[in-house]
Amino acid sequence: MNVTVRVWRQEDAGSAGRFETHQLDDISADMSFLEMLDVLNERLIEAGREPVAFDSDCREGICGTCGLMINGQAHGPAEATATCQLHMRKFSEGDTITIEPWRAAAFPIMRDLIVDRSPLDAVIEAGGFISADTGGAPDANLIPVPKTVSDAAMDAAACIGCGACVAACPNSAGQLFTSAKLAHLNLVPQGQAQRWERTIDMVETMEAFFGSCTNYGECEKACPKGISIDFIAYMNRDFVKAKMKNRKLIGQKFP
Amino acid sequence: MSIQLESGAPGGPIQDSWDTYRFDTALVNPNNKRRFELLVVGTGLAGAAAAASLAQLGYQVKAFTFHDSPRRAHSIAAQGGINAAKNYKNDGDSVYRLFYDTVKGGDFRARERNVYRLAQVSVNIIDQCVAQGVPFAREYGGLLDNRSFGGAQVSRTFYARGQTGQQLLLGAYSALMEQVAKGTVTLFPKAEMLDVVTKDGRACGIITRNLQTGSIESHSGHAVLLCTGGYSNVFYLSTNAMNCNVTAAWRAHRKGAAFANPCFTQIHPTCIPASDEFQSKLTLMSESLRNDGRIWVPRDPDDKRPARQVPEPERDYFLERRYPAFGNLVPRDIASRAAKREVDSGHGVGQLGNGVYLDFSEAIGRLGEAVVRERYGNLFEMYERITDESPYQTPMRIYPAPHYAMGGLWVDYSLMTTVPGLYALGEANFSDHGANRLGASALMQGLADGYFVIPYTVGSYLSTLLGQAAVPTTDPVFAEARASVTSEVDRWLSTKGTHSVDHYHRELGKIMWENCGMARNRVGLEKAITELPQLREDFRNNVRVLGQNESVNQSLEKVARVDDFFELGELMCRDALHREESCGGHFREEHQTDEGEAKRDDEHFAYVGAWEWSGHGEPQVLHQEPLEFDYVKLTQRSYK
Structure with a gap:
């Protein structure tokens, strides 16, 4: 098939960007979207022009490294599909495809289609863990976890940290990512000891980087793993509870 | 330089080996631990687990990943599960059985005492991961579920849907990030290791290139831990992630670390x-x-x-x-x-x-x-x-x-390579899977090395360095290593050839897959050994790397990796050629039974083949570590 791509080019965070248009002939419909970009790059290099920089690694939808705005949709038109799992057969002969990086104030563009997503790591660093130093753990079956709880935690833990939720949100909010990470740990019995402290720390770090949630729901639609926005409600509820439960903080850190 | 391949595993009954080692090893007291700086390269299961555990002990840790976040490492893509000898199913599993299955599944080319230790600590891994909140599959009563996997007759595989690797990595990553928050680990994302620095024969640091800014940096430490994964991408097409490569391990090999059993690929x-x-x-x-x-x-x-x-x-x-x-x-x-x-x-x-x-x-x-x-x-x-x-x-x-690559850097019982102070963990080493890895054992080995082996073994080396500061990065050895990395970068940027890096990587992959893939024979391997240096010569003169060093330049990242794959590929072929037997993933067509099954030659090849670097363009020198089987009886595998 033949397609035209309008692809975003930008030297670095400080430079102005622009769209570049390329005609791509003889693309196989069985190619993945990123393989189409590989072909574009191969042709650019043969022509002596610098290839388009874009991130990807596992190319099977689990590492969360890839992520492109394709025709204005995070990860493109296919539902619950990461960019690397999208195939060219989802497009039609003669289509013009617009390819942009994630657009969010928290994610500065490093080059072309690559953005810096380190604020997602900052949210985890703030409290996205259960403190359990190596060696001291009791036998695994001493902590029974009801199957329903474990399944719900796994639904949240499936998040791949790609940042599509932020990119899709008109407010560039980080709620879906943060709530998925938080819910995973707050749901399981092992996570209870740090539950309220974790909630405050993660939510407040999130707010330092990202916009506010106004319930558009675009994040859920864009999520390649289909993470439910119910987790955002769960996080909000835990945040309110945490404000009450963290008694040592009342009247002190948060007047 | 002559290489000594001593495993250093304590003798006596195999059940007591690890206990004996732990008791005999000198400890580093807590006040001294914070005086030691450790460099951990790679943040997959082995790297993240090691960095977190060592920091918890009080060491100063620097962790390096070429990804934008430690959580992207390819461990994340493992689907099936992780083995552990918990015997929760009451179906006859035991540490001994897991040990036995792993040695046999590896077609009798692994070191018994290492495998036994792996089976022993497997039970601690599950405890550790559950404590971190890893959402393993559960029964309705809330206890852990298990399933069975290839090569075993018991149900010992723990899993989290089809995303076990992801959940285990997120667990190790969260432990790592907690230490980053505490300031005990300094994290260097987007930093690719391009050289190991040695002084007086000991590893004393690494050189990295920042993939965002191109800056070439020196880092010094008392010990260096390579947790940099496997090399299946030498075949170009593999199930590995796009960025998986052999460069860190290969640069270590060029600095004196022997490379063991490179032809054992799965x-x-x-x-x-x-x-x-x-x-x-x-x-x-x-x-x-x-x-x-x-x-x-x-x-x-x-x-x-x-x-x-x-x-x-x-x-x-x-x-x-x-x-x-x-x-x-x-x-x-x-x-x-x-x-x-x-x-x-x-x-x-x-x-x-x-x-x-x-x-x-x-x-x-x-x-x-x-x-x-x-x-x-x-x-x-x-x-x-x-x-x-x-x-x-x-x-x-x-x-x-x-x-998957069973081969990798040769390590002794303490996971140290043939370079003192340089360790290799997880898929990057050769140690536990012999010539064939069983399903659900890769995750087990990565976490065993990181959580439960290295925290003990690294102390035995560090205790000999008490009172010594790390070699400063102002030392001439660092300047020399930095200069060699810089000149390599310049070399690629000034090559001005015509073909892309991927073009050559594909050609390399075709030669490897055809001649050193699922089945190998003398004619094909000899052909590959002639063709590879020719193609590499063409590659080095005609590859086109556009752009500059001082910004994101993905061709520049790839070109060095492919260059190393060329040298590795040739070594794989030499290793496959010298190993005149078929075992596990290594199938030599000349050595098969009448029914077309693999025919081992235990009399001549029951050893680890570890290759010593002898300079670019020179064939490596083979050293042998004989394998002794005191516990598992050598038998021919049959599935008729």
């Missing part, structure tokens, strides 16, 4: 075949599909009818025909070679004739579509996403693909 039988020339990687479909799917090809090579129209008598269910006892459930290496035989003889299916059918129609008839959907629904969906064909309607097409 080919996974159930992957989706390539669809065109521009295919960038292959996708694995879980081995569990072979429980209900039947593998076949049309009897007539010229039969181009759609699968459904080929009548039953004209189908050849070749695994069931050749291996009536195990049928479609023969081990990975055997299933892979059988499929290759069919494709090579022209029976391959699909547009490119490069696959065999994995057919579920019989299972759907027997169990009903609903049951099949429940068991394999997510895999069928993944297959359909990639191929646009529904396995409910038409058989899947599958073909084997490179998947």
Whole structure:
């Protein structure tokens, strides 16, 4: 098939960007979207022009490294599909495809289609863990976890940290990512000891980087793993509870 | 320099080896621990687990990853599960049985005492991960669920849906990030290690290139831990992630670390075949599909009818025909070679004739579509996403693909390479899987090395360095190493050739796959050993790397990796050529039984082949570590 791509080019965070248009002939419909970009790059290099920089690694939808705005949709038109799992057969002969990086104030563009997503790591660093130093753990079956709880935690833990939720949100909010990470740990019995402290720390770090949630729901639609926005409600509820439960903080850190 | 391959494992009863080692090892007291700086390269399961655990002990740790976040490492893609000898199912499992299965599954080419320790600490791994909140699958009563996996007769595999690797890595990553928050680990994302620095024969630091700014940086430490994964991408097409490479391990090899058993690579039988020339990687479909799917090809090579129209008598269910006892459930290496035989003889299916059918129609008839959907629904969906064909309607097409490297840097019982102070953990070392890895054992080994082995063993080396500061980065050895990395970068940027890096990587992959893939023979290996240096010469003179060093430059990142793959590829072929036997993933066509099965030669080849670097363009020197089997009886594997 033949397609035209309008692809975003930008030297670095400080430079102005622009769209570049390329005609791509003889693309196989069985190619993945990123393989189409590989072909574009191969042709650019043969022509002596610098290839388009874009991130990807596992190319099977689990590492969360890839992520492109394709025709204005995070990860493109296919539902619950990461960019690397999208195939060219989802497009039609003669289509013009617009390819942009994630657009969010928290994610500065490093080059072309690559953005810096380190604020997602900052949210985890703030409290996205259960403190359990190596060696001291009791036998695994001493902590029974009801199957329903474990399944719900796994639904949240499936998040791949790609940042599509932020990119899709008109407010560039980080709620879906943060709530998925938080819910995973707050749901399981092992996570209870740090539950309220974790909630405050993660939510407040999130707010330092990202916009506010106004319930558009675009994040859920864009999520390649289909993470439910119910987790955002769960996080909000835990945040309110945490404000009450963290008694040592009342009247002190948060007047 | 002469290399001594002493495992250093304590003698006596194997059950006591690890206890003896731990008791005999000098400890580093807590006040001294904070005076030691440790560099951990790679943040997958082994690296993240090691960095977090060592920081908890009080060491000063620097962790390096070339990804934007530690959580991207390829450990994340492991689907199936992780083994542990918990015996929660009361079905006869034990540490000894896991040890036995692993040595036997590795076709008797692993070091017994290392494997025994792996089986011992496997139970602690599950405890540790559960404490971190890893959402393993549960029974309705809330206890942990298990399933069975290839090469074992017990249910000892713990899993988290089809995303076990992801959940274990997120657990290790969260432990790592907690230490980053505490300031005990300094994290360096987007930093690719390009050299190991040594002084007086000891590892004292590394040189990294920042993939964002291009800056070439020195880092010094008392010890360096390489947790940098495997090298299956030498084949270009593999199930590994795009960025997996051998560079860190290879640079260590060039600084004196012996490289062991490079020809032991694993080919996974159930992957989706390539669809065109521009295919960038292959996708694995879980081995569990072979429980209900039947593998076949049309009897007539010229039969181009759609699968459904080929009548039953004209189908050849070749695994069931050749291996009536195990049928479609023969081990990975055997299933892979059988499929290759069919494709090579022209029976391959699909547009490119490069696959065999994995057919579920019989299972759907027997169990009903609903049951099949429940068991394999997510895999069928993944297959359909990639191929646009529904396995409910038409058989899947599958073909084997490179998947895992059993070979790697030689390490002793303490995981130290032949360079003092330089360690290798996880897939980057050679130690535990012999010539073939069993399913669900890679995650186990990565975490065992990181959580439970290195925190003890590194102390035995560090205790000899008490009171010594790390070699400062102002030392001339660092300037020298930095200069060599810088000149390499300049070399690539000034080559001004015509072809892309990928072009050469693909060509390299073709040679490797054809001659050093699923089946090897003398003629092919010798041909590859002649062709590889020629292609490498062409590559070094005619590759085109555009752009500059001082910004994101993905061609520049790739070019050095491919250069190292060339040298590794040649060594793999030499290793495969010298090993005149067939064992596990290494199948030499000259060495097979009358029925076409692998024929080991324990008399001559029951050793680890560790190669010592002797300069660019010079063949490496082989050293041997004899393997002794005091506990597991050497037998021929049979699946008839």
